[in-house]
Amino acid sequence: MFGLDKGDKMESGFYGSSLKCKFEESGLANTHAIMEKAVRWFESRSIFVVAYGTGCGAIEMPPTFTSRYDAERMGVVGVATPRQADLIILSGYLAYKTLRRVIRTYEQMQKPRYIMSLGSCPINGGMYWDSYNTIKKLDDYIPVDVAVTGCMPRPEAVIDGFVLLQERIRNGEKAGWEKYDENLKFYKDNQKRVLGGHVDPAYETDWYNLNGGGIA
Amino acid sequence: MVFQIILLIMLAYVVGFIYFGLYRNITARIQGRYRPTVYQSFYDSIKLFSKKQSVSYGWMFYLGPIIMATGAVLTLILVPVFSDSDFLRSVTSQGNLFVLLYLMVLGPLGNALAVGTGGNPFGVMGVVRGLTRLIGLELPFYIAVVGLIIAANSSDIVHIIDMQKIGGLNIINHPLLFIGAMISMVGFFGESPFDIPGAPQEVYSGPRTEFSGKFLALLMSQGSLFAFAKLVLIVDLFLGGADSLEMLVLKTFAIFVSIIFIGIVYGRYKVEQAVDFLMKLPTLIAVLGLARVVWFG
Amino acid sequence: MDLASKLEKLSLELVQKNDYLYKVSVKIDQLESLLLSFINEFNYITLDSINCRDDLEDGLFTITYCLQTEARDHIVMVQTSIERETASLPTMHTIWPQAEIMEREMHEMFGVDFPGHPTLIDFALEYWDNIPPLRRDFDTLEYVNSMNPFRGQRTDALDTKEEMKKKREAKKAAKLKAEQEAAAKAAQEEQNNPKQEVSGDE
Numbered sequence: 270m271f272g273l274d275k276g277d278k279m280e281s282g283f284y285g286s287s288l289k290c291k292f293e294e295s296g297l298a299n300t301h302a303i304m305e306k307a308v309r310w311f312e313s314r315s316i317f318v319v320a321y322g323t324g325c326g327a328i329e330m331p332p333t334f335t336s337r338y339d340a341e342r343m344g345v346v347g348v349a350t351p352r353q354a355d356l357i358i359l360s361g362y363l364a365y366k367t368l369r370r371v372i373r374t375y376e377q378m379q380k381p382r383y384i385m386s387l388g389s390c391p392i393n394g395g396m397y398w399d400s401y402n403t404i405k406k407l408d409d410y411i412p413v414d415v416a417v418t419g420c421m422p423r424p425e426a427v428i429d430g431f432v433l434l435q436e437r438i439r440n441g442e443k444a445g446w447e448k449y450d451e452n453l454k455f456y457k458d459n460q461k462r463v464l465g466g467h468v469d470p471a472y473e474t475d476w477y478n479l480n481g482g483g484i485a
Numbered sequence: 486m487v488f489q490i491i492l493l494i495m496l497a498y499v500v501g502f503i504y505f506g507l508y509r510n511i512t513a514r515i516q517g518r519y520r521p522t523v524y525q526s527f528y529d530s531i532k533l534f535s536k537k538q539s540v541s542y543g544w545m546f547y548l549g550p551i552i553m554a555t556g557a558v559l560t561l562i563l564v565p566v567f568s569d570s571d572f573l574r575s576v577t578s579q580g581n582l583f584v585l586l587y588l589m590v591l592g593p594l595g596n597a598l599a600v601g602t603g604g605n606p607f608g609v610m611g612v613v614r615g616l617t618r619l620i621g622l623e624l625p626f627y628i629a630v631v632g633l634i635i636a637a638n639s640s641d642i643v644h645i646i647d648m649q650k651i652g653g654l655n656i657i658n659h660p661l662l663f664i665g666a667m668i669s670m671v672g673f674f675g676e677s678p679f680d681i682p683g684a685p686q687e688v689y690s691g692p693r694t695e696f697s698g699k700f701l702a703l704l705m706s707q708g709s710l711f712a713f714a715k716l717v718l719i720v721d722l723f724l725g726g727a728d729s730l731e732m733l734v735l736k737t738f739a740i741f742v743s744i745i746f747i748g749i750v751y752g753r754y755k756v757e758q759a760v761d762f763l764m765k766l767p768t769l770i771a772v773l774g775l776a777r778v779v780w781f782g
Numbered sequence: 783m784d785l786a787s788k789l790e791k792l793s794l795e796l797v798q799k800n801d802y803l804y805k806v807s808v809k810i811d812q813l814e815s816l817l818l819s820f821i822n823e824f825n826y827i828t829l830d831s832i833n834c835r836d837d838l839e840d841g842l843f844t845i846t847y848c849l850q851t852e853a854r855d856h857i858v859m860v861q862t863s864i865e866r867e868t869a870s871l872p873t874m875h876t877i878w879p880q881a882e883i884m885e886r887e888m889h890e891m892f893g894v895d896f897p898g899h900p901t902l903i904d905f906a907l908e909y910w911d912n913i914p915p916l917r918r919d920f921d922t923l924e925y926v927n928s929m930n931p932f933r934g935q936r937t938d939a940l941d942t943k944e945e946m947k948k949k950r951e952a953k954k955a956a957k958l959k960a961e962q963e964a965a966a967k968a969a970q971e972e973q974n975n976p977k978q979e980v981s982g983d984e
């Protein structure tokens with residue numbers, strides 16, 4: 270498992286995350302710090318997930334959230350809309366068409382918001398490396414907080430990713446959404462480069478009006 | 486008195502959230518999962534309150550959750566919580582059952598206004614479904630309440646509680662009314678088979694689709710307050726109220742658990758099916774109970 | 783009239799591939815009437831698929847219509863060729879509704895035009911403005927490399943061969959050391975109490 274990092278280590282791509290607790294080093298200065306720590310702890314204990322099945326990996330979501338592995342015991346619950354979600358899980362390769370929807374969904378989420386990607390496709394293209402319609406490095410377009418590797422990662426690995434994310438939230442590490450705000454130009458340029466002028470998808474209603482369904 | 490009101494709200498908040506935690510716990514165990522902690526709903530609520538961003542669509546959007554919360558808090562204050570003590574007695578004597586029945590519809594209406602401003606089609610769909618369901622839900626409940634009013638010859642809840650002390654509990658005297666009211670209570674709690682407005686696989690979160698952060702937290706909090714108020718109301722009307730905190734928790738919990746069990750076992754009705762069912766069976770039961778009250782006392 | 787004789791009359795050759803699969807090649811101007819006669823006279827009523835092959839060397843697109851009988855026991859492949867440059871085909875969506883979406887896909891992937899087709903808009907791709915991706919003159923690899931370059935190496939990555947070599951050597955050394963130690967220990971024990979084993983046996 271690797272934490273993808275953007276901004277400070279642009280060329281090196283991703284590197285293994287250090288999990289040491291920064292908190293013990295700094296110590297608690299005042300009540301404000303205690304409050305912040307408490308809030309972060311609550312944030313880490315309650316993660317609302319919108320699971321976006323972009324690729325094959327969507328098949329590993331149901332066992333993660335249901336009886337067998339029960340992610341709810343860690344406070345990880347699925348919700349239906351991006352407005353309520355803290356975390357979006359992108360499970361697999363992303364076509365350009367999907368990327369448009371993902372960007373819109375991500376920007377509809379409320380801060381603080383996090384992204385988790387499953388599988389090797391979002392990291393380096395995986396087995397879709399030579400597809401004319403699939404992106405290779407997801408973290409060029411949106412900030413990925415946790416990238417779980419594997420093709421496909423088992424639910425244990427996904428849960429490991431949740432634990433890593435919780436630890437990061439608890440330690441107050443710099444999250445992806447902050448990087449997105451800081452390096453907005455970098456991300457937007459990259460998005461424009463592959464998506465052309467159409468970063469936003471057309472509304473689905475337009476599509477229906479054009480009789481896009483096609484079958485009479 | 487203000488102190489008492491604050492105390493009551495805090496009590497309802499804590500009990501309501503712990504009940505919802507238990508609800509998630511019990512559901513998880515029945516589904517064969519490990520379970521979240523009992524305090525999970527607290528965590529969720531605190532996290533949502535501390536979110537850095539909550540999208541809004543103008544002042545009406547703000548007002549909706551506030552109207553709902555107002556309805557919940559007013560209902561809570563007007564329901565007599567303890568039957569024998571003077572706790573908030575000066576306030577509860579102001580209201581009676583009719584006021585309560587009005588207040589119970591305030592929430593959905595406030596919600597409808599806010600969701601309309603949000604403009605999300607799923608939200609609007611959810612509200613329409615919710616209001617349609619409300620027609621069916623209210624019928625058996627109102628008939629049951631009217632039956633109780635006739636039996637006690639008063640619309641004052643305190644008087645109804647006092648009557649039960651003399652003549653025995655209403656759940657034994659008027660079982661038909663109790664069954665009718667309980668079936669519609671399952672719907673008021675948003676449980677299956679009547680969980681139509683927020684049906685997760687059909688209309689996403691329904692009315693809550695567009696609410697995020699603080700708004701969602703407010704909705705969740707008012708939901709738990711309102712749930713507690715409704716439980717206390719049922720306990721007052723049918724189980725003779727409660728004179729101590731333990732009795733209150735025991736009786737409300739018994740009602741709550743039975744509602745959960747019904748909710749877990751059943752699947753979801755379609756909108757028409759739900760209204761159809763509510764208009765037929767529970768209404769019939771409640772009407773029979775009413776007839777029994779009118780003719781046999 | 784059976785199939786073979788009918789086709790003979792039209793001076794077309796029916797190639798039998800196996801028990802249930804036939805193939806006919808026609809000129810583009812005969813195509814529509816032949817398809818209609820397959821439906822009306824021989825009960826090949828279902829359109830399974832429309833396929834396209836890019837014969838770049840001949841400057842042709844080879845189009846194949848797969849038709850199936852109502853009883854699902856025979857398939858006939860009707861093959862025709864069109865110019866790669868103009869790439870235009872009559873639309874079949876009036877005969878088979880499902881042809882609409884197949885033709886839309888072919889339009890997107892090969893750039894074949896269908897005059898009179900109602901919805902020649904994006905199908906799977908969105909806003910594609912390059913050469914249609916399944917044409918063979920579209921260089922996929924070059925396009926991919928220009929749009930999506932590979933991720934650079936990790937800066938802290940190590941050379942696998944050398945690392946493995948080091949590991950193996952370390953293992954060997956450790957094994958050797960352990961053996962030596964064991965031998966030394968055994969020797970020492972023997973030196974310290976050489977007769978105890980014997981006495982133990984008694």
Ligand code: SF4
Pocket residue numbers: 324325326360361362387388389390391395396397419420421
């Ligand atoms: S990593 Fe493997 S399982 Fe995941 S999307 Fe790619 S090919 Fe599919």
